[in-house]
Amino acid sequence: MKRVAFALLLFSGPVGAEGLAAGRVIRAGTVLGASDVIFVRAVPGGLSDPSEVIGREARVTLYAGRPLRAEDLRPPALVDRNQLVTLVFKSGGLSLQAEGRALSRGGEGERIRVMNLQSRVTVFGTVLPDGTVFAGGR
The missing domain is CATH 2.30.30.760 (SH3 type barrels.)
Structure with missing residues (x-):
């Protein structure tokens, strides 16, 4: 008799979803443009829509590759x-x-x-x- 093991994987979002991250170090007070953001694997609480990021001002220093969160940005x-x-x-x-x-x-x-x-x-x-x-x- 063969035994077969199964693993159950649960994902909180769609598999392969993309999120946004800073493409370079961005100082607080800088208004973000399209060239300042890159797509990365989505993380909980991260932004994924470029319209939520472009034209907003960094509230804190944003580090390259780190996911962007709504609380990190503000109106210019x-x-x-x-x-x-x-x-x-x-x-x-x-x-x-x-x-x-x-x-x-x-x-x-x-x-x-x-x-x-x-x-x-x-x-x-x-x-x-x-x-x-x-x-x-x-």
């Missing part, structure tokens, strides 16, 4: 630390604008701290597509 910064920005507050029909100094970097949709230069009060605001910072209201 529109506001740099110490940059003068327009701070906007709206409430009903009232709209106030003040000059502020950004206390951190931020891309579109990110929340950053800004100091109102007139009152010296620090507030949180959301970076708008034109680089102004919306501090609140409706």
Whole structure:
């Protein structure tokens, strides 16, 4: 009587799936282009769609061959630390604008701290597509 052994292999994704990795060392703050990424074997939590990577900014240093993760990337910064920005507050029909100094970097949709230069009060605001910072209201 012959005995036959079987092995059961379980895969969490499709066999042969591809993911994206840095093609070279990329410093934090660099906006990624098509030439900066390569295809590698997919890993859990890694990105696989180039549209999720190209045009985004590296949040941390990315090392060649390492898989790219969503938390390693962010929208490109529109506001740099110490940059003068327009701070906007709206409430009903009232709209106030003040000059502020950004206390951190931020891309579109990110929340950053800004100091109102007139009152010296620090507030949180959301970076708008034109680089102004919306501090609140409706």
